[in-house]
Amino acid sequence: MGECIYFAPTEIGEAVRLLAEYREKVTVVAGGTDLLPKINYYQLKPEVLLHIGRLGLDYIKEADGKLVIGAATPTSKLASNPLVAERASALAEAARQSGSAAIRTTATIGGNLANASPAADLATPLLILDAELLLTSTRGNRKVAINDFFVGPGKTVLEPDELLIEVSLPHQKGKSVFLKLGRRKAMTLSVVNVAVRLEMEGAQCKDARIALGAMAPVPLRCTRAESLIKGQVLDKSLIDRCAAEAVAESSPIDDQRATSWYRKKAGTVLVARALARAADMEG
Ligand SMILES: Cc1cc2nc3c(=O)[nH]c(=O)nc-3n(C[C@H](O)[C@H](O)[C@H](O)COP(=O)(O)OP(=O)(O)OC[C@H]3O[C@@H](n4cnc5c(N)ncnc54)[C@H](O)[C@@H]3O)c2cc1C
Structure with a gap:
């Protein structure tokens, strides 16, 4: 892999400061299940790795009537959480059918979306549930409807200095x-x-x-x-x-x-x- 600087900040402010400083040189790592195979097969040689697993983004809660999920929440929690089962059963089912037990424990919802595979299993349930994504940078926060997030295979509207921090789902009928x-x-x-x-x-x-x-x-x-x-x-x-x-x-x-x-x-x-x-x- 060669020389690489590794950061594991514990505050979102510090994470976005690092993103603003290193921009295109930074590769964000959440669970690493999409990223590490690319590094292992020399498709990617990151100069700076920014691990986001210590930022407190692993949560599932209800806020203002919405179901709110932190970007670093593992797929295994989506598969087993009672709130997700009740409010977003398609998302729970997609999580259950994703990867293996070991992959689900590590893989995150934010990584599944930011990786922007056309086959990402969590994307279609979030599309039908009208999910909204919260992106942050040193310039502030912005909300993006999931329908506007994906641009092409492996491409999203995320700027190099932005982090996906949260997914929120309005209360849906049906x-x-x-x-x-x-x-x-x-x-x-x-x-x-x-x-x-x-x-x-x-x-x-x-x-x-x-x-x-x-x-x-x-x-x-x-x-x-x-x-x-x-x-x-x-x-x-x-x-x-x-x-x-x-x-x-x-x-x-x-x-x-x-x-x-x-x-x-x-x-x-x-x-x-x-x-x-x-x-x-x-x-
Ligand atoms: C054996 C195996 C089986 C798999 N099976 C499935 C499957 O059945 N269905 C499926 O959909 N996927 C599957 N995957 C793919 C992968 O596990 C998922 O896409 C997973 O959710 C990725 O999450 P992660 O946290 O590991 O992402 P990472 O690998 O850490 O990151 C993926 C990408 O997203 C970026 N990123 C991550 N988090 C953020 C963030 N918060 N903000 C900005 N950028 C971010 C990273 O920089 C990287 O480009 C599988 C992978 C493996 C290795």
Whole structure:
């Protein structure tokens, strides 16, 4: 790895001061589960490592009616926390299906988002839950809607001197569902993942959110598909049309995990299944 300066500050003020001083030279480390393989395989040679595990950003709480999650909260806590289960069940399910027990203990929610993989499992549930991200720097704080956070594979709106410190979720009505297809049952990145939230009144869909992972350069909100079912009485044929529309909004690639053709086929089935489950219309 060569010469590298390592900092592990205990205050956010000190962390952002270091970010402002070293800017592009700094690599933030949270759990290191995305970062360390890149360092080990010489894809990344950091000059300055800034560990954020001692900043007190590991928390899950309720504040002003919102569910608020610190950026350094490990995925294992999202999987087991009762507040997350009650208020954001799709996020809890995505956390449970992410990595392995060892990875979940180390991997953080902030790292999953800042890494900006199109397949990041926690991104799609946060998209359907209208999450807001809090970024900080020596210039102050700013809030970014998760829908505006991802710019491309591995790219976000984070400036070199900014740290993601918190994820907050407004209180949401309706039922949320997360489904993931990987090349095996566990310990694998998504070939495609789907998150759906539906607010139903009887068979009528009052509001809808649909998001797809690993189907575009960024985790994707499928707004045209959402419009198709908002205000409509749902039946199997409308659900199938909506699933086809969601996939029509995507632009999956061929890679080592699957072809674009397979992702579209599997994505259509997964969206339809998630919609039926969220609308209590399964079986
Ligand atoms: C074996 C294995 C299995 C995996 N399985 C899955 C899976 O099933 N699903 C899945 O989605 N992912 C999976 N991953 C990827 C990884 O575990 C997750 O993306 C994890 O959440 C990353 O978090 P981290 O804290 O380890 O991030 P790190 O590796 O520490 O950081 C990742 C990136 O984010 C930046 N960063 C981290 N925190 C912040 C912050 N607060 N502010 C600004 N920048 C920040 C870092 O600089 C780095 O660029 C797997 C990884 C491995 C090694």
